Amino acid sequence: MARMWQRLASVAFFVCLVVVLSQCNLLSGLKPTAGAPCMIGNNRFQCMDPVNAMLCQNGKWVNMPCRGPRGCTGAGAAQTCDDNLAQSGEACVMEASDNIACGTDKLNELTCVAGTWKVTRTCKGPKKCTFAGAIFSCDDSMGDVGDPCAVEAGDDNYGCSSDKKIEVVCDAATTKFQPWNTCRGPKGCWIASSRVYCDQNVARLGDRCRPVDNHSCNEEATQELKCSPQFTWVKQHDCKHDGCKIKNSDVYCE
Numbered sequence: 001m002a003r004m005w006q007r008l009a010s011v012a013f014f015v016c017l018v019v020v021l022s023q024c025n026l027l028s029g030l031k032p033t034a035g036a037p038c039m040i041g042n043n044r045f046q047c048m049d050p051v052n053a054m055l056c057q058n059g060k061w062v063n064m065p066c067r068g069p070r071g072c073t074g075a076g077a078a079q080t081c082d083d084n085l086a087q088s089g090e091a092c093v094m095e096a097s098d099n100i101a102c103g104t105d106k107l108n109e110l111t112c113v114a115g116t117w118k119v120t121r122t123c124k125g126p127k128k129c130t131f132a133g134a135i136f137s138c139d140d141s142m143g144d145v146g147d148p149c150a151v152e153a154g155d156d157n158y159g160c161s162s163d164k165k166i167e168v169v170c171d172a173a174t175t176k177f178q179p180w181n182t183c184r185g186p187k188g189c190w191i192a193s194s195r196v197y198c199d200q201n202v203a204r205l206g207d208r209c210r211p212v213d214n215h216s217c218n219e220e221a222t223q224e225l226k227c228s229p230q231f232t233w234v235k236q237h238d239c240k241h242d243g244c245k246i247k248n249s250d251v252y253c254e
Helices: 002-019 022-029
Strands: 043-049 050-055 062-066 100-103 107-115 116-122 130-132 133-138 158-160 166-171 176-182 189-192 195-198 216-218 223-227 234-239 244-247 250-253
Touching: 100 130, 116 195, 158 189, 158 195, 216 244, 216 250, 223 250, 234 250
Parallel strands: none
Antiparallel strands: 043 050, 050 062, 100 107, 107 116, 130 133, 158 166, 166 176, 189 195, 216 223, 223 234, 244 250
16 A cells, blocks of 8 residues: 555656646746746736746747837736737737737737737828827828728728828728729829828829719820729720810810
């Protein structure tokens, strides 16, 4: 019986050793390493230095930068990791509600998806991405074709491209900006009083356009163009004598 008890005690010792390995490291002052097992529970973390932490995620330690202005501070259960600034692909804490951050360049808004930061909205407008406490604001009044975007209830979400030559709209199906109108006129695309304006006084064959039956001049002022039912510019007339001109929003082709 004594020998059997000794064997059972040895087994129990090794089981305990495996279970508390990560906790023993923390208590002894040893820092956890990426990829090593952790037993402190998902979304728990330990500060490693003023700007980095190790996060327990799915039973393993992973690197979690704390890029916000407050960095990683505190000790024990009072540790905090300021992740208000982040980069796509980095590890993040999965919270019951959305965990949101601004990109380090302030040009994107990120959301924690399955434990990893993912860009979910482009913030290329003049106010960029900002935060005050837990309140985040993303100026998406400017965005380029293919950029990620979000459509909210009652908001079709229009904007201007970075070069101000395209009016874009957020496509709810793909959550990406798509071209709505091409703005090759001298004023380009601009925003006033939360409304998007597009100068279509100059156009190019095949470009996107709206509304249907709208008229314009091509860039060489040699043709009158018309917006087709397919929402693209097509040739209406050649202007062989005095070219194509626009006066008071009316097109003259001679």
